[in-house]
Amino acid sequence: MHKIINAGTTLNGFLKLITLICIFCILPAIPVNAQDDTTKTAYPTADTLFHDVKSVPNAYVADKVWLDGVNRSLLPSGRFGEIEQQLAAIKQNFASLKTATAQTDLSKEYVEALSEYLRLWTRQKSGMDSWNTDVSGIVTTLSAQQAGLKKKIEVWRLTDSVAVANSAPASILQKIRSLKYELVETSGKLTSGIDRLLKSQNQLVEDYVQTELMLSQVKDYFLLSKRELFVQNSSTLWDFFASSAQSRSFFTSFVNIGSVYLTATGTFFTGGTGFLLVIVVYFLLLAGVIIAMSRFFKRITPDDPLLQRSGMPFNFPFTTLVFIFLFSLNIVISDVPEIFLTVIHLLMIFPIILIFRQISDRRYHRTIHIVGAFLVLQKLKLVSGSGSDAERILLTIITAFSIGVLLWVQLNREVAARVDLFHRYVKLLFRTLTVLMAIAFIANLFGYLMVSITIVNGVLNSINGIAVLTILQRFILGSILLFLNTDTAKFSLIVRDHYDLMSKKIAGFISVLVKILAVSVVLRSFGMFVVTWEFLESLLGAEINVGDLSLKVETIIVFFFSVWIAVKLAQFIRFILEKDILIRMDLDRGVPATISAVTFYLISGFGIIFAVVSSGLDMNRFSLLAGALGVGIGFGLQDIVKNFISGIILIFERPIHIGDAVQVDELSGVVRRIGIRSSVIKTWEGAEVIVPNGNLISNRLINWTFSDKQKRIDIPVGVAYGTRPEKVVGLLKACAAAHENVLETPPPNVFMKDLADSSIVFELRCWTADFDSAVIIRSDLMIAIEKTLSENGIEIPFPQRDINIKQVTEIKNGAE
Structure with a gap:
């Protein structure tokens, strides 16, 4: 049935809406008187002079519970025992670290060794600071408990006297005196515990001072050993190779730095082997997960091209397992010897090579092997010791061979065709790498080692980092898409009906994130991240002045970014509500659209408010702007405000729904969207007409499908x-x-x-x-x-007309 709706029919609904808004605005301002006859506790406080005989049982139970808590804090298994165990471990670590440092000539050590000692002494100082903080907190707590005990002892002493004077029962006197005895005994334990902790702190003072001195000494040697960038740090390359002792010192440097790494490793494992056990358990769990994902990937035989590409790592689960295991170790573990991380980075190169062989064309395999060899040489250079002969030799080998390989690839047309070198971006990349490696080789030739090392490390670390991000992108996207293909995920209507849309959105988001991380990796590899970050901070801190109004660039960016996030979040939640949640509910027609629209605008509105608050905008500066906006609303923005209010009426009163067949004046069609300012009607001819909401409210509206579709x-x-x-x-x-x-x-x-x-x-x-x-x-x-x-022989007639034609004699030359 169709329904004719006039402007007058919306008045009652609009008044109801205004009434509800007023109620919600006024209710918070109505004072509510709390009840004054609250029941007071029957338990006396510590400030009570004494307990009368009737209140002794309740007070006994309350103080007994409190006293048990105090006693538990003094047990060896409690906090007091843990603090003493930590102190013993800290002192033992200090002694062993002090002995190892005393046996080392810090003035002759490489930067890597000094960095390791710096890490160990920093960790030692951090442990002492943490222990002192914990001890001070416990001493403060125990002192407060001691003060409370003294008050309670006095209260129960007076209670004992009053009970004797009032001839209290023997059971009451027994409770009073037993609790008084326990309070006195616990007070003595507290005093002893506080004295022991203060004495332990005094014992650690001397070790703490020595730790600060050793840390300062190691830091000084470390800073002295660091090399400046644009300074000739070493002799020329020909003078270096002319020395007769190079063949011996090459292996000697490896032996010396190796001994330092072994010492650091032994110090790290001192105190338990639980670290290795955790690693083994984690590896086994990760292996089970990846093998299960690999089997599921092979079982479903996906026809989705995106899943086929992103899920390729699951075709070789062991290689993927090793890569993910090493990468996660590199991220999770902290405060370990530098050699651990370097070995992890070195081992990660091999699964990277194997994975790229599987996911790339055969014509790129030789290039992958060559790049992998350079990465291995670079990691060996890092562990050879800064300033050592081994570092110089490996640096020369890397730069010389890389220049040769890059020139060979570019000059050999057959090889260039294999690697798509004729593509302009690939050609630009190869030329850039050739120039950088040439600069690194020349810098090494004339003794500017830090320039050469910075370029080599920057190029190779960037390649390594981008390769890791590429594999992670495929692994993460493949894992998500595999989950979307499970029965659990397909229970959701969104996954079942909009799988392609979701997969494309997720892939796009991950791709953008990987590109941002790739830029960060390149900047960090060349040591430019801090400089770039400081430049961005200065740029964001710049102010834009418009008359008396001053705004920071950071404020503007934060505001618009927060609004964008709020709108995207609102759209996502609206999509979930419309496509999965509300569709499962038995709601009247039009109610789901109303709920989703209200949710969208509420989240967007709160997002805008949050954006204003988080950006730190001073709203007092916008008072003039607000006044001008009010004048604009009064004169030039009347239609916009009218349409906005009409949109609210349409959402709440629901005279039309999405999918309704309507007619407004001469326009008729199907409602496709109801917005806050305008709505979209698709005519029977296929045209989509944007109609201001004010026209739908004020004009005569015919809804052919308001209550049904008959x-x-x-x-x-x-x-x-x-x-x-x-x-x-x-x-x-x-x-x-x-x-x-x-x-x-x-x-x-x-x-x-x-x-x-x-x-x-x-x-x-x-x-x-x-x-x-x-x-x-x-x-x-x-x-x-x-x-x-x-x-049935029934004729459908049509109009008939008789035409009579009269013949007229033609008169020729009538004019004559």
Whole structure:
């Protein structure tokens, strides 16, 4: 049935909305008087002078519970025992570290060794600081408990005297005196514990001072050993190779730095082997997960191209397992010897090479092997010791061979074709790498080692980091897509009906994130991250002055970014509500759209408020702007405000719903979207018309599908004079009843409508529940009617006219 809606019908709904808003605004301001007759506790406080005989049982229970808590804190398994165990471990670590440092000549050590000692002494100082903080906190707590005990002892002493004077029962006196004895005993334990902790702190003072001195000494040696960038740090390359002792010192440097790493490793494992056990358990768990994912990937045989590409690492689970295990160790473990991390980085190169062999074309395999060899040499250079002969030799080998390989690839047309070198971006990349390696080789040639090392480490670390990010991108995306293919995920209607959309959105998000991380990796590899970050901070801190108004660039960016995040979050939640949650609920038509729209605008509104607050905008500066905006609303923005309020009315009153067939003035079609300012109506011809919400509220609106989708079909039929009307009525009703989409209730009806000039006009009226197919049903009925009337010999006349032609004698040359 259709419904005609005028502007007056919306008044009641609008007034209801205004009333609700006023109620919600006024309610918080109404004072609510709390009850004053609250029940007071029957337990006396520590400030009570004494307990009367009646309150002794309750007070005894309360103080007994409190006293048990105090005693538990003094047990060896409690905090007091843990503190003493930590102190013993700290002192033992200090002694062993002090002995190892005393046996080392710090003035002759490499930067790597000094960095390791710096890490160990920093960790030692951090442990002492943490222990002192914990001890001070416990001493403070125990002192407060001691003060409370003294008050309670005095209270129970006076209670004992009062109970004796009042001839209290023996059971009461026994409770009072037993608790008083326990309080006195615990007070002595507290005093002893505080004294022991203070004495332990005094014992650690001397070790702490020595730790600070050793840390300062190691830091000084470390800073002295660091080399400046644009300074000649060593002799020229020809002088270096001219020395006769190079062959011996090359291996000697490896032996010396190796001994330092072994000492650091032994110190690290002193105190337990639980670290290795945790690593083994973690490896086994990770192996089970990746093997299960690999089997699931092979079982589902995905036809999704995106899943096929991203899931390729699951075709070789062992290699992927080793890579993920080493990468996660590099991220998770902290405060370990530097050699651990270097070895992890070195071992990661081999699974990277194997994975890239599997996911890339065969023509790139030789290039992958060459790059992998350079990465291995670079990691060996890092562990050879800064300033050592081994470092210089490995640096020379890397730069010389890399220049040779890059030139060979670019000059050999066959090889260049294999690696797509004729693509302009690839060609630019190879030329850039060639120039950088040439600069590194020349810098090494003339003794500017830090320039050469910075370039080599920057290039190779960037390649390594981007390779790691590429593999992680495929692994993470493949894991997510595999989960979306599980039965658990497919329970969600969003996953089941919008899998392609979700997979593309997730892939796009991960791709953007990987690109940002890749830029960060390149900047860090060349040592430019800090400089770039400081530049961005200065740029964000710049102020833009517009008259008296001053805004920071950071404030503007934070504001718009927060608004963007809020809108995207609102869209995502609205998508979930519409496509998964609300569709499962038995709600009236139009209610899901209202809920999703209100949720969207509420989240967006709170997001804008949060953006204003988080950006730190001073709203007092916008008072003039707000006044101008008010004038603008009063004069120039009337239509916008009108449409905005009309949109709110449409959302809450719901005179139309998405999918309704409506007619506004001369415009008719289907409602596709209801917005806060305007709505979209798609006409029967396919055009999408944006209609301001004010027109839908103020103009005459016909909603053909407001309560249901039933539509009446009217078909006029003319028959020749002389035809029996009863027969025509029966035939027309039979045609309507024979159609499957014509409703039986209300039944089809036929009326004689007119006695026209050439025919008797009947009209068939029937109903259908399928509004969208009404035109097709009408066409089917007309075809059936024509066929039925023809078969029964009933003529459908058409207007006839007699034309009389008169012959007129043609007069030639009439003018003559």
